[in-house]
Amino acid sequence: MSDDAEIIADRLAQDLRSGQFTAGSWLKQVDLQARYGVGRAPVRKALETLAGRRLIRYEKNRGYSVHPTDDDDTKQVLAIRVAIETGFSEALCLGASAEQITELQRLAEQFSQIVQSGPFDQLYETNLAFHRTLLRCSGNEPMVNLVDDLRLRTSPAPASQWLNRARIERSAAEHIKMVDALRVKDSAELAKLIRRHILQ
Amino acid sequence: MSDDAEIIADRLAQDLRSGQFTAGSWLKQVDLQARYGVGRAPVRKALETLAGRRLIRYEKNRGYSVHPTDDDDTKQVLAIRVAIETGFSEALCLGASAEQITELQRLAEQFSQIVQSGPFDQLYETNLAFHRTLLRCSGNEPMVNLVDDLRLRTSPAPASQWLNRARIERSAAEHIKMVDALRVKDSAELAKLIRRHILQ
DNA sequence: AAGTTTATAATTGGTACCAATTTTGTATCC
DNA sequence: GGATACAAAATTGGTACCAATTATAAACTT
Known part of the structure; x- marks a missing residue:
């Protein structure tokens, strides 16, 4: 048996990301073991994992709950992301190999294509792949x-963010610009782009 | 009963920080429940909490283990701290109230005093209080x-770091300089000091 | 009728035990 | 003697049940 708890933690995180749970609601253990068809121990372990990562809240004797959307934590977590990702822009420029840059170019173009004609449910995944690949250059x-x-903490309901066509088109354009900045190793420009991209 | 698991998680984190466990060793559940005098459920919950925060490692069917010291993760986590803390230096300068600055001054002086004559086991705590207060200005x-x-992830055996007198004296001096930079709102200088302070 | 108290139900936290996996020690084979 | 196969012990993962706490509903008081 391949560790139920880890699987449940992943599925739960994914469901949280895609907004399957209403913000602020309690994640009752009996509901979750019914939802995922497992016992209570794996559910508890998964909940505790996500609480440790602060993806969900925990209150003693009350349980685990989804972060509220109106929480101003969201803005603060975004600020953390800005600090980290812009702080690493120099390392990204220095560390990016030719292969990584071409891969980023490919992902940026793929994102643009999906914006125009592709399945929208892949937008998030492709965007995620782009940013993971970008950061991995460090x-x-x-x-x-x-x-x-942190990304999982900021977007409890990302669905709404991917409906504004004008916005995701701008995102696509920014991806391209980021790759350009990375190619010519203009870390200041890259930092500026990253900041705008996160805070938009 | 006030949630054993949380207490155990704190004690375990503290013991990890103070180097009570040899690096890389396995944190066996039976040992821990004997050590802390609790059942297995609280131990498991505490372990999972810390694993979620990546303070300890987890391997399926093998258990939880202390991070190895030679791990180059240490340097990388330090790099993250530099990015975050320097990235917030501007926010620190903008957000610091007069009360917070005087409190920081007090903590910096207290640290200096302990270096000269105080109980060494309070050095870490005072240093921690200083940095927490500093960051909270944001x-x-x-x-x-x-x-x-992140701090808990970087210093698995901090004891050795606090034995070098010359070094902690320099730390004390840097604390003072940081407060000065904060007072005159020189965020660039503050960022430089923070970087040096973390990477020293 | 509104507020408070009390009783009931729902939910989480913990204990004890069993199953599955890994580790360790031992015997066997070459 | 060293490597391999196998058995025993140790360890983790999971299930079922009970205790403690919190939430909900009903009864009571004024």
Whole structure:
């Protein structure tokens, strides 16, 4: 048996990301074990994992709950992301190999194509792949994982963000610009682009 | 009963920080429940909490283990801290109230005093209080908590770091300089000081 | 009728035990 | 003697049940 708890943690994180749970609601253990068809121990373990990563809240004797959307934590977590990702822009420029740049170019173009004609449910994944690949150029894997966690904390309901066509088209254009900045190793420009991209 | 698991998680984190466990070793659940005098459920929950925060490692069917010291993750996590803390230097200068600055001055002086004559086991705590207070000037509580976690990830055996007298004296001097930079709102200088302070 | 108290239900936290996996020690084979 | 196969012990993962706490509903008081 391949560790139910880890699987449940992943599925739960994914469901949280895609807004399957109403913000601020309680994640009751009995509901979750019914939803995912497992016992209570795996559910508890998964909940505790996500609480440790601060993807969900925990209150003693009350349980685990989804972050409220109106929480101003969102803005603050975005500010953290800006600090980290712009702080690493120099490392990104220095560390990016030719292969990584071409891969980024490919992902940026793929994103643009999906914007025009592709399945919208792949937008998020492609966008995620782009940013993961970009950050991985720094060679700092813990940072990549940390930003992944932060991303999950900021977008409890990302669906609404991907409906504005004008916005995602601008995102696509910014991706291209980022790759250009990375190619010519203009870390200041890259930092500026990243900041705008996150805070938009 | 006030949630054993949370207490155990705190104690375990503290013991990890103070180097009570040999790096890379396995944190066996039976040992821990004997050590802390609790059942297995609280131990498991505490372990999972810390694993979620990546303070310890987890391997399926093998358990939880202390991070190895030689791990180059240490350097990378330090790099993350530099990005975050320097990235917030402007926010620190903007957000610092007069009360916070005087409190920081007090903590910096207290640290200097302990260096000269005080109990060494308070050095770490005072240093921690100084940096927490400093970061809290940004008004970004999630960032303060995040850096707390990162700090626990970087110093698996901090004891050795606090034995070098010359070094902690320099730390004390740097604290004073940081408060000065904060007072005159020289964020560039503050950022430079923070970088040096972390990477020293 | 509104507020408070009390009783009931729902929910989480913990304990004890069993199953599955990994580790360790031992015997066997070459 | 060293490598391999196998058995025993140790360890983690999961299930079922009970205790403690919180939430909900009903009864009571004024």
